[in-house]
Amino acid sequence: MLTAERRQFILEILNKDKKVLSSELSADLKVSEDTIRRDLRELAEAGLLQRVHGGALLKSPATASYADRQKQAPKEKEAIARAAAKLVRPRQVVILDGGTTTLQVARHLPLDLQATIVTNSPPIAIALAEHPQIEVVMLGGQLYKKALVNVGAATIEALGMIRADLCLLGVCSLHPEVGISVTNLDEAHVKRAMIQGAAEVVGLVTAQKLDTAATYVVESIQALTYLVTAATVPHEMLVAYKDLDITIIRDEVG
Structure with a gap:
């Protein structure tokens, strides 16, 4: 051969x-x-x-630019965002990680929702600027241009002062053995701080990111309370995650 x-x-x-x-x-x-x-x-x-x-x-498929990733699987991301937005309760403090799927979550939050959203994503902060009842806490730091998120020591220090009810985590790669992983070390440190600062953690995962791995490990799979994906994801792809006692939430693609 x-x-x-x-x-x-x-x-x-x-x-x-x-x-x-x-x-x-x-x-x-x-x-x-x-x-x-x-x-x-x-x-x-x-x-x-x-x-x-x-x-x-x-x-991991998450190597494209932010603009290109916005064009990938838009209906699947919208379905995930609808399901994830329903997990946010009134008056909660919620860490909303950067990403194109989490941006859709911000756009699907009800207009009558009263909550505090903590984010390191300028696009998410802008999307919520016109929301009538959401307080936005923008985390500082150095802008990681590829992902349009703030990272670095200032971001991590600010997260260390927050105890959130919920963290909605944008997932680059997810694997039952490797865990949550990303392609950038600074972003890995920030995501780890987000997880450590929240009572519950929700991983938002499209089908193409399941069973993949990237260079830098954030946390084990057990760090997730919920895994939110689309109903179009085959059941057999989720068996290993269910076996780890992670609650799977799926929504129909419109």
């Missing part, structure tokens, strides 16, 4: 099984594990998978 054929086989198995193990690939393809590790390394460098100890997982 040629190198290109072998690597295409690896990608096909990865897309089917959601993970590959170096030892199993070595046996199936009758090549050394060193050869498989080299294949995985070069496929990772090409942005086609995420290497982990002993093999590889699907790579």
